[in-house]
Amino acid sequence: MSRIRVLARARVRAAVVAAAAGALLTPLAACSSSGSSGSPDAEAKPGAEDRPVTVTVTPRGEKVPAGEPVRVTAEGGRLTSVTVTDGEGHKLAGKAAADGRSWVSDRKAVPGAAYAVKAATRSEGGTAKSTEASFTTAPAGKVNKVDWRPGTGTTVGVAQPISLVFDNPVRNRAEVEKQLRVTTSNGTEGSWGWIRDFSGRDRVDWRPKAYWKPGTKVTLNAELNGTDSGADGGWFVRDYTTTFTIGARQIVEVDLDRHRLTLVRDGETVRRIPVSGGTPGGDKRSWRGTAVLMAKEGTINMNSETVGLGDAYDKMVDHSMRLTWSGMYAHAAPWNARYFGNSNHSSGCIGMSDADAAWFYGQVRPGDPFEITGKDTKGVVDPGNGFGAWNLSWSEWRHKSALR
Numbered sequence: 001m002s003r004i005r006v007l008a009r010a011r012v013r014a015a016v017v018a019a020a021a022g023a024l025l026t027p028l029a030a031c032s033s034s035g036s037s038g039s040p041d042a043e044a045k046p047g048a049e050d051r052p053v054t055v056t057v058t059p060r061g062e063k064v065p066a067g068e069p070v071r072v073t074a075e076g077g078r079l080t081s082v083t084v085t086d087g088e089g090h091k092l093a094g095k096a097a098a099d100g101r102s103w104v105s106d107r108k109a110v111p112g113a114a115y116a117v118k119a120a121t122r123s124e125g126g127t128a129k130s131t132e133a134s135f136t137t138a139p140a141g142k143v144n145k146v147d148w149r150p151g152t153g154t155t156v157g158v159a160q161p162i163s164l165v166f167d168n169p170v171r172n173r174a175e176v177e178k179q180l181r182v183t184t185s186n187g188t189e190g191s192w193g194w195i196r197d198f199s200g201r202d203r204v205d206w207r208p209k210a211y212w213k214p215g216t217k218v219t220l221n222a223e224l225n226g227t228d229s230g231a232d233g234g235w236f237v238r239d240y241t242t243t244f245t246i247g248a249r250q251i252v253e254v255d256l257d258r259h260r261l262t263l264v265r266d267g268e269t270v271r272r273i274p275v276s277g278g279t280p281g282g283d284k285r286s287w288r289g290t291a292v293l294m295a296k297e298g299t300i301n302m303n304s305e306t307v308g309l310g311d312a313y314d315k316m317v318d319h320s321m322r323l324t325w326s327g328m329y330a331h332a333a334p335w336n337a338r339y340f341g342n343s344n345h346s347s348g349c350i351g352m353s354d355a356d357a358a359w360f361y362g363q364v365r366p367g368d369p370f371e372i373t374g375k376d377t378k379g380v381v382d383p384g385n386g387f388g389a390w391n392l393s394w395s396e397w398r399h400k401s402a403l404r
Contacts (some may be wrong), residue, residue: 005044009194040261050125053077055134057117059109060388061161066137066235067228070094070105070115079103079124082105087114108345110226111235122124144168144235146222150366152242158211158249159292160367161222161387162242162255164396168192171230172204175401182206193392193400195384199327211369212246214266220244239393247365252293254350256374259341261350263363272355274341276333278348280376285350289380291323292387293368296361302329319357323370324386330370344376363366 033334054075059068070092072082078100084092092115109115117133150156162182171177177192190208195201206220220243224236253262256277263270278286288341297320318332333351340353348369352360369390381388389397398404 004173010058015076027098036134036282037321050123050127051076052272053121053129053131054121054129055079055119055121055133057119057135059137060123060133060135062136062246063138064109064135066109066111066113066140066226069108069338070117072103073116074101074119074121075330077121077129079119080122081120082119083118085116086110095155101276107223108138108226111137111237112345113137131374140235140237140347143237144170144229144234146224147235148220148222148242150244151245152240152246155365156244156249156250157367157369158214158246158294158366159290159387159390160212160244160246161205161292162218162388164205164222164240165197165199165201165203166229167201167235168216168229169231170204170233172228172233173204176224176226176229177204177402179222179227180204180206181221181223183219183221185215186213186329187210188216188218191398191401193383193389193397193404194402195389197384198382198386203384205387205389209394211249214245214246214249217243224358247367250319250364252364252368252370254372254374256288256372256377257346259339260345261352261360263360271359273349273352273360274351275330276339276342276346277344277374278328278346278377279344284345284347285376286346286350286372286374286380287324287326287328287379287381287385288372288377289388290372290390291372292390293326293364293366293370294322294324294386296321296364297329302327318354319361321361321364322386324381324388330357330360344374348378354401 033047055110058071070084072079080097082094082103084105092105092107094103096103098197107198113356114136116135117132121129121131139210139290147165150160158194174193180192182190188208192204192206194204222240224240226238249266259275261273262273278284299316299318300320302317303314320329320331322329328348329351332354333346334354335343335354352379383389383392
């Protein structure tokens with residue numbers, strides 16, 4: 001082979017290499033059709049046929065049933081992004097599968113809403129595509145509402161539970177309980193328990209295994225919007241949240257046999273107060289066990305007919321502190337002064353002098369436990385009669401969870 005021919009072939013090879021390099025460095029021309037576009041960084045598989053990606057969104061249609069998450073799937077490629085927006089402009093968060101073939105929203109579609117879905121995909125051959133879809137959900141035929149305690153921003157005692165009372169029956173208890181998230185500043189162990197409220201309505205409470213540690217910050221996020229209560233219950237159409245703080249460790253020890261109330265704060269006795277409890281031997285007896293101070297109601301009218309005791313009394317009562325829904329209070333009872341510290345002679349409440357009641361009223365807060373002992377009582381406070389969950393063992397309470 002002559003030297004000239006070798007040089008010529010070398011020049012041809014160099015030209016081919018240079019042309020190939022130029023093809024790699026020169027950007028591809030952009031083009032679009034039906035939302036598709038080429039991309040210089042497309043990772044096309046060698047020899048892959050560039051078929052279009054098929055995107056499926058569920059639910060789909062108009063006035064579809066609520067209560068299901070939004071699902072987006074891609075066939076023939078991968079999802080690169082998914083955006084779901086409701087009619088008010090709020091985005092529905094979600095997660096994509098590791099293989100990029102599907103995406104599921106974290107929350108369920110809520111009743112009476114409109115949703116717009118945008119899904120970006122990349123085909124096996126590397127072509128990008130954008131797909132849009134929309135659907136609406138049927139409005140709620142019946143709505144379930146919630147009354148909750150404690151209120152947000154409050155400071156409560158160490159026995160205060162989180163309590164949710166529902167307007168309508170809750171049959172899908174496990175589904176509802178899954179939407180209730182409690183977070184604490186110190187990892188407090190606790191459990192939800194389903195009970196019947198004194199009003200007859202369904203109720204779920206969250207209590208710690210033991211009394212709260214003072215200073216604990218507590219937050220409830222009840223992400224119920226879009227959850228079905230079940231038969232006769234209706235839909236939840238909003239979320240609920242509350243944040244509160246645990247105050248000092250105050251325990252009120254009530255000894256009905258000794259006719260004495262003792263306020264203990266952080267393990268130290270603050271004061272002992274002579275009291276008179278419910279009259280023995282009948283319906284006027286007091287309850288025993290742990291009752292939790294529900295509210296400080298001040299001066300209120302107390303009428304015996306409202307608690308099934310006929311016309312025994314009808315009077316204005318000062319420094320009233322509610323302990324049960326059935327009508328047991330701690331309060332000022334100057335008409336019973338001769339019985340304080342000596343005998344039980346009330347209609348079921350824990351009475352004390354005006355001066356002692358005024359002082360005591362200023363010391364306690366909702367959530368403080370009243371640990372009541374005595375031989376002749378009506379029995380132990382029921383979990384639904386106020387906040388009586390503390391009268392169940394921890395094992396008994398946990399078994400009331402729908403997720404046990």
